[in-house]
Amino acid sequence: MPGVVINIIIAVLLCWILFITIDIIFRLPEKGGVSGANAIGTTIAADKGSLNGGFMMGNIVCSPDASAGTLLAACGVFVAGIPGGLIAAVLVYIGNRICHDPGYAGTTGALCATFMVAGAGMAGIPADAFIAGMVIAILTIQGISHPYASHLLTKLWRIRA
Amino acid sequence: MFELASFNIGGHELFVLPFGDIVNYFTPYTAALFIFALIFTIICIISKPERQLETAFGTDAIYAKEVTGKDLRFRRFMAIACGIATMGAVTSGDIFNFTLFVSMVGICIIGIVASVKYKHVLNAAFNYGIISMLATIPLFGGAAITLAATGTLSIWELSAMAPAMPGIAKALILVGVMGEGIAPFYAAKAELFRAPGAPYVIMIHVSSLLMFLRVVEIMLAV
Amino acid sequence: MIPLYDAAMIPVYICGIVALYAVIRIVTEKKTLKKLVFLNVMNFAITGLIVLSIPDIMALFAGIAYFVGSTLEANAIASTYAGGKTNE
Amino acid sequence: MAKVENLIAIYSVIVVVIAALAIVSLIVSPIGYEDTQLYPKHINTSSPLNPYDRGGVPFGTTEVVAQYPQNSPYLGYVTAYLTPLSALMAISNQYLGTTIVSHPGGIIDEILYNTRGLDTIVETSILFTAFAIASFLYRREEE
Amino acid sequence: MIGYLIAAPFLGLLFMGIHRKVIARIQGRPGPPIWQEILHTLKFSFKETWVPRTASKTLFIGIVFVAIAIWVGALCVVLLGGSLLLLFGIYMVQKMVEHGVGLSPGSPYAKFGGVRSVISASSEIPLFAVIGGIYFFTGSLMISDIIQYQADNGPLLFSLLPAAIAMYIVILSKMHYGPFSIVEAKEIVSGYKTEHFGAWRAGLEISDAIRTVVLLMAFVLLFWGALSPLLLIIAMLIILVSLSFVCAVTPMLNPYDSVTMQLVIIVILVAWMAILGLIA
Amino acid sequence: MMDDYTIGLVVALIAVIITFYAAFREKNDIHRLIIADLAEVSALAIIALIATDLAEALIIPGLVVGISELMALSEIYLVRENLNRPVKEPFRIEVLDTAPAIIAAILVIYGIVLSGFTGGVVAGTGMVFYFMGKKQTERFALVETVSGYAWAFWIVAFFIFMVLPEYWFFAVMLAGGAIFAKVTAKMSLIGTMRGEKDV
Amino acid sequence: MNEFYIIILGLIAVLGVISVYIKKSPFDKLIGLAIMMGGVIPLIVLKGYLDVAILVAIIMPLTTIFILQATGRNTDES
Amino acid sequence: MNPELILGFIILLAGVAASAFPRERDYISRLIHVEIAGTGLMLVMLAYDETIAILTFVAVTAIATIVLIRVIERGEPCD
Structure with missing residues (x-):
């Protein structure tokens, strides 16, 4: 029982770092990809938030990005090992095209996450811990407090820009 | 192989036409209804519509309304479809199949008048259409209750086990048929019947009356 | 005797509770666009639930179909709410 | 009764009354569910054809409870047959039952096309008629 | 059988003549001779025949043949002891015939006649009460079975009086000059028959004649039982004369009153059926 | 005690009553169309309660009847009201x-x-x-x-x-x-x- | 295990229904619909009918998009 | 009675009631409420393992939606 909890905490940290890094590398916080993401960003900014963080949150809502890639790759590894992760990456690519997203953040995220989860599996952290971990990680960004999360994301974005 | 148990309603069966589980049959009664439908359908096929005389208001002029071209072909097609559906309904030996034919008659009735361009006719058609759509609830509901309560839909089997069909189902089917064929029974304003094109308009009346006669027979037989 | 919890079930519990939490946040949130952000959390959690319930390759497909579908839906709602294409 | 618009209200009242009577009579004396139904279901969750596995021999007979078994000597032929594609799906995965059975050959095809084929004919004719009405009106408006 | 078929039109036309004569006498007029209707029909048969220019030709002609055919069929059903339901089916098809005759020429008068015949669709509903009552008592709808039942248990006229009254009213609504004959009221010329001339009109008259015979005969057979031919004709005559009395002393109702009257009758009958059902 | 089927039937009949009550009160034609769509749901609920393979074979015709009548009626409505294009500007x-x-x-x-x-x-x-x-x-x-x-x-x-x-x-x-x-x-x-x- | 799933999913579905009913704007109603489907689709998966679940998950957004075609852009400023 | 069936009945009744007595009288809300009833029906079918019926029903509902949308976007706004 405590082992499971520790596994999940480690998974949360790994997922969090992975998807934030990839999203920022792919310039998600720069601007909203579609008009919906734009609108979400400005709404969050108007509500005591920060604009760039808001754009990134809007992009996460409107298209499968690295966070979705991580989750789905974890799911893929959970059901079918590394091939499952690759299938998930392909499907995330299709999902990106469906959602009018020109970037490759989701696909890259899925590929990276596949190897990360598979590697962690050898180190003793099962894939289902990563699924739970990713859910908690996205909860910290999207689900607790939008102003703080957006400010945090904007700070991280400043580092890159 | 097939023996109609309730032969004292419409006579002994003359001819059986099996389509899988749905076994259509002709008794003297249904055969007579079938022939009526057939005659009126043939009349629809071969006759040209009349030119209805109308007086134009304000003048003494009398002009003839004509049904021509595409309109004519469309309405003839609808009337024929209506006739075929009626023939199916009167010979069907299966409750659900009967309800399907009845709802087809309901649609065809709307179709026959739908091409007329007068607003009041279209209004009547729309309202009857809504009713015929609402009437599918009691129709299908009645058939479904019959199936659940007796384990069969065939009129042959149902008539053999006599009062097995629940009263609820009978009432629902009766109301449903009334809804699909309500147009002629609400003729006080006679919107539908003012539409020109006598052979096709008569088809409306023929089909709903025959449907009604048939449902009375089914209700007595099962 | 059903145990109160099962160590292998902890991910499922986490997903379920997060989903429920997200739903409650959606229902209590006032602004439509911010609801969508919480909806995204719910999608993650439900996808996790789907995949964790049946470990099979088809469940992966189902999860991804669900996720992409609801993302598309969120995208469409947000874009329509914002008024469609801005340029042209 | 004076206006055609009120007809729907009148009809609704009739149906509401009958449905209310039906509920009352159901509560007083439930009509009960007949246990010997046609084409009953039996669920076998471990089969790849999950909700629709009815057993039987391909190209042979399958025991299905039809209304008139004597009427159709080929009853049950369609039920157990799998096309190559559906056979492939069946061995590759456990959870594709609906897709496999909906593919040609399966109990629903058997019922729809063979034993209750007339229903399907009527049903498609209804669709055809309604589309004829809709497309006729639509195209006349276009001109 | 053939003999009956040939005799029926003449008998019917004679009955119609008697009907007119009785009405005239009650109203204090001399009235036409009783063979007037026969002469009438013969005269029409030899007149020039044409089809109006606006008419739908096939329907205009075909409907006349349909009218004759259905009542010949009905006569066969009654004579052979067929299904009562079939007889009433034919009775309802008559409605469509009137409608078709009225609509086919395209003339407004005929059309009004046809539309009015549709309005009086409510007059058919008492028939179902009759059917239901008879089926309830005898357990069969074959006329032969009903006659057999009456031979065993006595006439149905007394045990099923309301049904008999309903059927009487149904016959009444089909008689000329009756209170419910709104389809041929004088304000719309000759109702649905306005445009049918010559041989077509003769055909319609013949079908009317056979109809009169069939309905009267069915009434006697259903509510009294089998009789020898002579007694049958006398019984039919008695009913006819009683009908003529009713026709003579009542005014013709206007369409809406007529429908209302029929609705009242329906309500009474349905109530009676409900009571019957409750007792059983 | 009532069995499953009876409970289901009572629920479905209550749904039918509510539907028809709505149809009774409604005067607007588009609303009536939507209620007619709702009516299909109630009808199918009754059929679905049978729970055999035959029930599915009956649901499919029921669906077809619903969609086709809906289509014909909506077209009649548009022709009657003479509505050719959308009132809102499309985006x-x-x-x-x-x-x-x-x-x-x-x-x-x-x-x-x-x-x-x-x-x-x-x-x-x-x-x-x-x-x-x-x-x-x-x-x-x-x-x-x-x-x-x-x-x-x-x-x-x-x-x-x-x-x-x-x-x-x-x-x-x-x-x-x-x-x-x-x-x-x-x-x-x-x-x-x-x-x-x-x- | 199944009890947990069913309680959570049932709650989600019912909350979705309630939220559809009490919210006024059509957009909020559509979000409520999405919540409800989020409760229903896993129930289909739990029964083992994955192909059905996939199809429902694909067609559900289509229905939403069809409805969105008629809502038009947001007009109330809130 | 299995839980899907109970949930299905609840949602079906809730949806039918909601579309019969909507809080706002505009077409779109009513259409969305009809979707709820459809979902309830879907659960009932699921409880009885009628999966092909579910597939058909979902697709037909989508098409019925667009048919109604076609009317709504051309019709007059109602209040």
């Missing part, structure tokens, strides 16, 4: 540029695998979505012709079943394929019939 959202082609492809392929009526409707949904993303109306007449021939093929297949049952395999394939083509064609017509020529 585009981004996903409609990319999503329809991919999703339509998925649905059509899956529909072909399913075949039969179900497949037809699934593929038809995909086609409707595809045509919604398109700007010009497509070749209406061609689609109609295809569906007409498909219907004829299905009738042929039915008679093979009834008259020459030994060729049942051929008949199943023909029926499944023909009904698929027919339904897909009919359904995709709805997409073209949306007819926004000015967009």
Whole structure:
């Protein structure tokens, strides 16, 4: 029982770092990809938030990005090992095209996450811990407090820009 | 192989036409209804519509309304479809199949008048259409209750086990048929019947009356 | 005797509770666009639930179909709410 | 009764009354569910054809409870047959039952096309008629 | 059988003549001779025949043949002891015939006649009460079975009086000059028959004649039982004369009153059926 | 105590009563159309309670009747009110540029695998979505012709079943394929019939 | 295990229904619909009918998009 | 009675009631409420394992939606 909890905490940290890094590398916080993401960003900014963080949150809502890639790759590894992760990456690519997203953040995220989860599996952290971990990680960004999360994301974005 | 148990309603069966589980049959009664439908359908096929005389208001002029071209072909097609559906309904030996034919008659009735361009006719058609759509609830509901309560839909089997069909189902089917064929029974304003094109308009009346006669027979037989 | 919890079930519990939490946040949130952000959390959690319930390759497909579908839906709602294409 | 618009209200009242009577009579004396139904279901969750596995021999007979078994000597032929594609799906995965059975050959095809084929004919004719009405009106408006 | 078929039109036309004569006498007029209707029909048969220019030709002609055919069929059903339901089916098809005759020429008068015949669709509903009552008592709808039942248990006229009254009213609504004959009221010329001339009109008259015979005969057979031919004709005559009395002393109702009257009758009958059902 | 079926039937009948009560109070024609759509749901609920394979075979015709009447009635309504174009100015959202082609492809392929009526409707949904993303109306007449021939093929297949049952395999394939083509064609017509020529 | 799933999913579905009913704007109603489907689709998966679940998950957004075509852009400023 | 069936009945009744007595009288809300009833029906079918019926029903509902949308977007706004 405590082992499971520790596994999940480690998974949360790994997922969090992975998807934030990839999203920022792919310039998600720069601007909203579609008009919906734009609108979400400005709404969050108007509500005591920060604009760039808001754009990134809007992009996460409107298209499968690295966070979705991580989750789905974890799911893929959970059901079918590394091939499952690759299938998930392909499907995330299709999902990106469906959602009018020109970037490759989701696909890259899925590929990276596949190897990360598979590697962690050898180190003793099962894939289902990563699924739970990713859910908690996205909860910290999207689900607790939008102003703080957006400010945090904007700070991280400043580092890159 | 097939023996109609309730032969004292419409006579002994003359001819059986099996389509899988749905076994259509002709008794003297249904055969007579079938022939009526057939005659009126043939009349629809071969006759040209009349030119209805109308007086134009304000003048003494009398002009003839004509049904021509595409309109004519469309309405003839609808009337024929209506006739075929009626023939199916009167010979069907299966409750659900009967309800399907009845709802087809309901649609065809709307179709026959739908091409007329007068607003009041279209209004009547729309309202009857809504009713015929609402009437599918009691129709299908009645058939479904019959199936659940007796384990069969065939009129042959149902008539053999006599009062097995629940009263609820009978009432629902009766109301449903009334809804699909309500147009002629609400003729006080006679919107539908003012539409020109006598052979096709008569088809409306023929089909709903025959449907009604048939449902009375089914209700007595099962 | 059903145990109160099962160590292998902890991910499922986490997903379920997060989903429920997200739903409650959606229902209590006032602004439509911010609801969508919480909806995204719910999608993650439900996808996790789907995949964790049946470990099979088809469940992966189902999860991804669900996720992409609801993302598309969120995208469409947000874009329509914002008024469609801005340029042209 | 004076206006055609009120007809729907009148009809609704009739149906509401009958449905209310039906509920009352159901509560007083439930009509009960007949246990010997046609084409009953039996669920076998471990089969790849999950909700629709009815057993039987391909190209042979399958025991299905039809209304008139004597009427159709080929009853049950369609039920157990799998096309190559559906056979492939069946061995590759456990959870594709609906897709496999909906593919040609399966109990629903058997019922729809063979034993209750007339229903399907009527049903498609209804669709055809309604589309004829809709497309006729639509195209006349276009001109 | 053939003999009956040939005799029926003449008998019917004679009955119609008697009907007119009785009405005239009650109203204090001399009235036409009783063979007037026969002469009438013969005269029409030899007149020039044409089809109006606006008419739908096939329907205009075909409907006349349909009218004759259905009542010949009905006569066969009654004579052979067929299904009562079939007889009433034919009775309802008559409605469509009137409608078709009225609509086919395209003339407004005929059309009004046809539309009015549709309005009086409510007059058919008492028939179902009759059917239901008879089926309830005898357990069969074959006329032969009903006659057999009456031979065993006595006439149905007394045990099923309301049904008999309903059927009487149904016959009444089909008689000329009756209170419910709104389809041929004088304000719309000759109702649905306005445009049918010559041989077509003769055909319609013949079908009317056979109809009169069939309905009267069915009434006697259903509510009294089998009789020898002579007694049958006398019984039919008695009913006819009683009908003529009713026709003579009542005014013709206007369409809406007529429908209302029929609705009242329906309500009474349905109530009676409900009571019957409750007792059983 | 009541069994499952009776409880279900009571629930479904309550739904029917509510539906008809709504129909009784409603005076607006579009609202009436929507209620008619709701009515289909109540009707199907009663059929679904039977819970055999036959029930499914009955649900499918029920659905067809509902959708076809709805279509005919909506067209009659539009003709009666003389409504030719949308009152609101149309606008585009981004996903409609990319999503329809991919999703339509998925649905059509899956529909072909399913075949039969179900497949037809699934593929038809995909086609409707595809045509919604398109700007010009497509070749209406061609689609109609295809569906007409498909219907004829299905009738042929039915008679093979009834008259020459030994060729049942051929008949199943023909029926499944023909009904698929027919339904897909009919359904995709709805997409073209949306007819926004000015967009 | 199943009890947990069913309680959570049932709650989600019912909350979705309630939220559809009490919210006024059509957009909020559509979000409520999405919540409800989020409760229903896993129930289909739990029964083992994955192909059905996939199809429902694909067609559900289509229905939403169809409805969105008629809502038009947001008009109330809130 | 299995839980899907109970949930299905609840949602079906809730949906039918909601679309019969909507809080706002505009077409779109009513249409969305009809979707709820459809979902309830879907659950009932699921409880009885009628999966092909579910597939067909979902697709037909989508098409019925667009048919109604076609009317709504051309009709007069109602209040």
